[in-house]
Amino acid sequence: MFLAWQEIKKNKLRFTLITGILMLVSYLVFFLSGLATGLASLNREAVDKWQASAIILTDESDKSLYQSSMSIEQLNDIKAKKTAVIGQLNAIASNDDDKQNISLFGINKEEFLMPNVTQGRAFEKANEVIADESLKDKGFKLGDTLSLSSSDQQLTIVGFTDHARFNAAPVLYANLATFHQVKFGEAADQKKDQINGIVVRDDSISKLTQNDELDSIEIESFIQSLPGYTEQKLTLNFMIYFLFGISSIIVAIFLYVLTVQKISMFGVMKAQGISSTYLSWSVVAQTFILAFIGTTLGFAFTLVSGAFLPAAVPVSFDLTLMMFYGLILMVVATAGAVFSVLTIVRIDPLKAIGG
Structure with a gap:
């Protein structure tokens, strides 16, 4: 040395x-x-935020949340300690000045997918959303009215949450009624039982469902299958x-x-x-x-x-x-x-x- x-x-x-x-x-x-x-x-931020062990999707969805479509009644086929339903769609949201690709999550407020609110308040009624904080850097703020490329519905930002991006797109959280209105428009009443998946918290995920139409996917495997990840x-x-x-x-x-x-x-x-x-x-x-x-x-x-x-x-x-x-x-x-x-x-x- x-x-x-x-x-x-x-x-x-x-x-x-x-x-x-x-x-x-x-x-x-x-x-x-x-x-x-x-x-x-x-x-994967939004998925990590779930703190889930698995997600249930339809068998033909090829592990894609967007491609999966099921009835909320199929929740009865799931044997797990905690479950939460989720609807998801991709769109372009815009206020008067800015546009941004977003992912809309339809959830039940009382279930564990409900995010923490870092600014503002939680959604309380239809067409109210909680947005990922990254949207603030894009020019969006509390009280903004958003127009979506895929719908005639207009959404209002009532709160912000942290670490909520999915497939590189900021997430907007809304209740299921809002999700159905955005996705199905006038047919929302006929489609109000439609969701994309069921998120699960359970120690064992080997026998979550006996339904052959559903596929139980370990959460890390689901993340690995995200497009481009x-x-x-x-x-x-x-x-x-x-x-x-x-x-x-x-x-x-x-x-x-x-x-x-x-x-x-x-x-x-x-x-x-x-x-x-x-x-x-x-x-x-x-x-x-x-x-x-x-x-x-x-x-x-x-x-x-x-x-x-x-x-x-x-x-x-x-x-x-x-x-x-x-x-x-x-x-x-x-x-x-x-x-x-x-x-x-x-x-x-x-x-x-x-x-």
């Missing part, structure tokens, strides 16, 4: 460049991890894993070049009795120091830049995950010293000093 640190202090510029590259790679890894977490939250997550994770490999290769190339330049010096040191093991550990320690400094700087710069990002950027930093990725970066970067170690072990002192 002493030899490694002394060489770093002596050749500041050379090792600063290596540290700078590691810092940039780690910064990109941390930022991508924040982006992956943020985009995942955009899709898995593909998006895999793409960003693949980029992160690819960066791990890049960092290892970059460090390996730099250290190998430096090692080759110092072959004669290593030869002299081996001729003086310094073991290959000591020299090898010195290179490994040197690599670890550089990786630690570069990763730490990348971590700090990520948090600083994250504090200045606009709300429109869907970044959410999971510190535990970031530290885990930082540890992996240090490990793979240190592993890049293997080629240099092999070179040191193979050095013949006599040939290295020209004997």
